[in-house]
Amino acid sequence: MNTKQWIVDDGTDLSTTYPQLSQPAQLLRENEVVAFPTETVYGLGANAFSDEAVRKIYEAKGRPSDNPLIVHIASISKLDEIVQDIPEYAYKLMNEFWPGPLTLILPKKGNKLSTIVTAGLDTVGVRMPNHPVALKLIQEADVPIAAPSANKSGKPSPTHASHVYHDLNGKISGIVDGGATGVGVESTVLDCTTTVPTILRPGGVTKEQLESVIGEVTIDQALLEEGHAPKSPGMKYTHYAPNAPVFVVHGGVSFLQEIIDQYQKEGKKVGVLTTEEHLPLLHAHKVITCGTLTNLQTVAAQLYDVLRKFDEEDIDLILSESFPYDGVGEAIMNRLLKAAGNKVIK
Incomplete structure (x- = not known):
């Protein structure tokens, strides 16, 4: 074709x-x-x-x-x-x-x-x-x-x-x-057929924004706990994954560098997804920035592009810093964890 x-x-x-x-x-x-x-x-x-x-x-x-x-x-x-x-x-x-x-x-x-x-x-x-x-x-x-x-x-x-x-x-x-x-991230999906409107997928409109217009909004249990089948389009299967395995690291920049060092001592080529603020503090085979912590919307806008850029690099795995869950951060972390298959290092 x-x-x-x-x-x-x-x-x-x-x-x-x-x-x-x-x-x-x-x-x-x-x-x-x-x-x-x-x-x-x-x-x-x-x-x-x-x-x-x-x-x-x-x-x-x-x-x-x-x-x-x-x-x-x-x-x-x-x-x-x-x-x-x-x-x-x-x-x-x-x-x-x-x-x-x-x-x-x-x-x-x-x-x-x-x-x-x-x-x-x-x-x-x-x-x-x-x-x-x-x-x-x-x-x-x-x-x-x-x-x-x-x-x-x-x-x-x-x-x-x-x-x-x-x-x-x-x-x-x-x-x-x-x-x-x-x-940069997909739309928020809101179920309007439940007793209380229910977010099935976090996205470009935040829970806080929705509640400012209509009052109480709840979050689908599938987003909060493993083992619940998601009901939203685009949430049923693993998504957003580059070729190399992704791990989301919770614990701050110094802890992230410790994990980088551990993998590099094993001979692994490590890619790191981080923010502009943390770029000078991290050292790995390949470090790519994804927006700024002071404006999470920049992270959302660049997230998928950065994940795809790692496919162009000679790396064995990707370590990503984690982001606050405030506002659009909920959607960012949802997509990152989907890309990682929920693989988290704490």
């Missing part, structure tokens, strides 16, 4: 009409698969009404088909086609955070959506991405777009079009290149 590429600007000019999007929109209507930028990561899009189209997502990614997908829309008016029984507080969240990195789990309506999208569930995750290119593409396609991250299943999510090309060239019809994404 020849994977086409369309280069558009970074989405900062809201008046842009994006004539380049007519062909990828047509491909989506024809049940082909097209990758496109959002404010979180690049998505791998297909017509959410078509079993044929959605199967192509799973085939391209190598993703297990019992893992549901998030449906992307460009207008709240489109909700009525796919969901029902929307609670009033969900509308408050839409008004506050849409377009943006928040996915709402709502009761599915009728049988228009592909059952493959929902993995047979009677609910579906819906969001409106905060990226003009994504919104324009969905509008032009004129169908809701099912879209997980546009990477090979299990690998770090793509924050640049080059990441998508590396993983999926020859496996999908096209890639809309809109430059680097902004938030």
